[in-house]
Amino acid sequence: xxxxxxxxxxxxxxxxxxxxxxxxxxxxxxxxxxxxxxxxxxxxxxxxxxxxxxxxxxxxxxxxxxxxxxxxxxxxxxxxxxxxxxxxxxxxxxxxxxxxxxxxxxxxxxxxxxxxxxxxxxxxxxxxxxxxxxxxxxxxxxxxxxxxxxxxxxxxxxxxxxxxxxxxxxxxxxxxxxxxxxxxxxxxxxxxxxxxxxxxxxxxxxxxxxxxxxxxxxxxxxxxxxxxxxxxxxxxxxxxxx
Amino acid sequence: xxxxxxxxxxxxxxxxxxxxxxxxxxxxxxxxxxxxxxxxxxxxxxxxxxxxxxxxxxxxxxxxxxxxxxxxxxxxxxxxxxxxxxxxxxxxxxxxxxxxxxxxxxxxxxxxxxxxxxxxxxxxxxxxxxxxxxxxxxxxxxxxxxxxxxxxxxxxxxxxxxxxxxxxxxxxxxxxxxxxxxxxxxxxxxxxxxxxxxxxxxxxxxxxxxxxxxxxxxxxxxxxxxxxxxxxxxxxxxxxxxxxxxxxxxxxxxxxxxxxxxxxxxxxxxxxxxxxxxxxxxxxxxxxxxxxxxxxxxxxxxxxxxxxxxxxxxxxxxxxxxxxxxxxxxxxxxxxxxxxx
Numbered sequence: 001x002x003x004x005x006x007x008x009x010x011x012x013x014x015x016x017x018x019x020x021x022x023x024x025x026x027x028x029x030x031x032x033x034x035x036x037x038x039x040x041x042x043x044x045x046x047x048x049x050x051x052x053x054x055x056x057x058x059x060x061x062x063x064x065x066x067x068x069x070x071x072x073x074x075x076x077x078x079x080x081x082x083x084x085x086x087x088x089x090x091x092x093x094x095x096x097x098x099x100x101x102x103x104x105x106x107x108x109x110x111x112x113x114x115x116x117x118x119x120x121x122x123x124x125x126x127x128x129x130x131x132x133x134x135x136x137x138x139x140x141x142x143x144x145x146x147x148x149x150x151x152x153x154x155x156x157x158x159x160x161x162x163x164x165x166x167x168x169x170x171x172x173x174x175x176x177x178x179x180x181x182x183x184x185x186x187x188x189x190x191x192x193x194x195x196x197x198x199x200x201x202x203x204x205x206x207x208x209x210x211x212x213x214x215x216x217x218x219x220x221x222x223x224x225x226x227x228x229x230x231x232x233x234x235x236x237x238x239x240x241x242x
Numbered sequence: 243x244x245x246x247x248x249x250x251x252x253x254x255x256x257x258x259x260x261x262x263x264x265x266x267x268x269x270x271x272x273x274x275x276x277x278x279x280x281x282x283x284x285x286x287x288x289x290x291x292x293x294x295x296x297x298x299x300x301x302x303x304x305x306x307x308x309x310x311x312x313x314x315x316x317x318x319x320x321x322x323x324x325x326x327x328x329x330x331x332x333x334x335x336x337x338x339x340x341x342x343x344x345x346x347x348x349x350x351x352x353x354x355x356x357x358x359x360x361x362x363x364x365x366x367x368x369x370x371x372x373x374x375x376x377x378x379x380x381x382x383x384x385x386x387x388x389x390x391x392x393x394x395x396x397x398x399x400x401x402x403x404x405x406x407x408x409x410x411x412x413x414x415x416x417x418x419x420x421x422x423x424x425x426x427x428x429x430x431x432x433x434x435x436x437x438x439x440x441x442x443x444x445x446x447x448x449x450x451x452x453x454x455x456x457x458x459x460x461x462x463x464x465x466x467x468x469x470x471x472x473x474x475x476x477x478x479x480x481x482x483x484x485x486x487x488x489x490x491x492x493x494x495x496x497x498x499x500x501x502x503x504x505x506x507x508x509x510x511x512x513x514x515x516x517x518x519x520x521x522x523x524x525x526x527x528x529x530x531x532x533x534x535x536x537x538x539x540x541x542x543x544x545x546x547x548x549x550x551x552x553x554x555x556x557x558x559x560x561x562x563x564x565x566x567x568x569x570x571x572x573x574x575x576x577x578x579x580x581x582x583x
Contacts, residue, residue, distance in 0.1 A: 050449060052445070071448070072448045072449040073452065073453060076451035081449070084446065088446035089442070089443065090438070090439045090441075090443055091442050092441075092506060092568045093435075093438060093442060097435060097438070100435065101436060101452070104432050104435055104452075105436060107451075109432065110430070110431065110435065113435075149450070
C-alpha cells in the first residue's frame, strides 16, 4: 500500500490561513500522532485530507491517486476513513446498523455488511448492545462505535479526531489496547489527534506538531517531546517574543 | 432479505389490513365499505410517502403530484373508447383508441409516475433541509399546473368523468399489503440502510462512502411508483375527479397521517392512516348529526380539518417522531419472546 501524503497543504477561511504549507506522510501500518494546542489546525488538516474542506494550495495523494478536490465519498472509496471530533452517529439506527453503514457505503451486500459489523462490535466489547439505538449509548461507547464503524469500511488509512475525548480512564485504557493492535492486525495506517499525551506517547512512534497552522516539529516522539519549540507552544512563551 | 422480526412486522401489519377489510366485508354496509376502501388507498399513498420521507428525512410536498400523474394516466388509458369522444374530445388520436383494463391502467399509472420522477427529480436530490422542501413544493406546483392546463389529456380544470370503476376493497387491501412489504424490504435494503444513515447525519454518511443524491433518487422513484398506483386506485374508486381534488387538502391529510403515525417506521405509516381515518370519519358523522339535529343556529363546518391540524401540532410538539418513532412493531414482540423462557 502506498503512503497517504499531504504536501504543502494550505487552507484558508475567509482570507485567514488555517493551515500554512503543512506536509505530512502516513505510511501503512504506522501510528502517527498529530498534536498541537487548541486552534492549531489539527482538525482542519484531517478535514482537508478527507475532502471536508477545500484546500487553497498543495496536494493530498494516496500513491498515484490525487485526492485533492475529491469529495469525501470518493476519498472514502479510495480507502481513507475518519472519525469526527464532535461525534457523528446515526442516532435512530441500532449499533449494528451504525457500524454496518460503512461496509454498505463501500459496496458490500447487506448480509456481508451485517456479519462484518457484528464481528467488529464484539471485538470492541459492545456485543450485548448490538440492537440498542445509538442515541442511548454513553459518550465513551459512542466513540467506540464510531471507530468500529470506520473500520467496517475496511480502510487503508484511518484518521481519528480525539478518539479518547470524554472517556474515563478505564475506557481510555481499553481504547489504547484496541488501537495498538490495529496496524499489526490490519496493516492499517493510523493518524491520531488527541490532547491526552499519555495516550499519544504510548501509541505513537512518530509525532507531528502544529501551532497556528504551521508545522513546528516532527519526528521521533522523544525528540519531539524535548523540542524547545514544542514545549513553548504547549506551555506558552515565558522567554521573550518569537 | 429481511430479519425474522421484520417478517413478524409484515405479518402483523398485513394482518391488521386483512382484519379491517374482512370486517367491513362481513358487515357489508355500503358506507363502511367505501370508508375502508378509501383507508386502503390512503395506506398505499402514505406508505409511498414513507419510503422517501421516512428514509431520507426530507419532507416532500410533491407526492400528491405523482398521485395525480398515476390517476390521470390510468384514466386516459381506461376510459371506454365511446366515452372518450365526450370526456376528452381533443385527446391525441393514438390514445383515443386505447382502452385497457383498470388493473393494467393502474400498473401503467404507477410506472408513468415512477418514470416522470426518475427523469425530473435527480437535480433536486442534491438539496437538503429547507431548500429540498421548498423545491419539492415547487415541483408539486409544476405538476399541478400541467394537470390543470393540459386540457387535451386531463380535461383541464373541469371534472374528468367516465373513468371505469375497478377499485374493489379486496384489490385496494391487496395493494396496501404489497405496499407494506415493499416499504419494509426497501428499508432493510442496502439503499434503505444507507439512506437512513444519511437522514441521521449527512456528513458522516457521505464520509463513509454513501452517494446521497443517488440514494434519495432511488427512494423517490419507488415512492412515486406507489403514489402513482395509489392515485390510479383512487381514480378508479371515485370514477370522476378534477385537479382541485389533487391539491393542498389531499396533501395535508396524507402528510398528517404520516407525521402523526411516525414517518421513520412503516408501522407508523399504517398506524397513522388507521387513527386519522377513524377520527376523521367519526368526527364527520358527529358533525353531520349535530347539523341534522339543528342544535346550532348555523351549520358546523371544518371540524375534521381543525382537529387534524391540532393533532398534528400536538404530535410534533410532544412526540416529534410520531406515535411509532424508531422501531417497527415486530421489534417489541420479538424482544419479549426472545426474553421469555
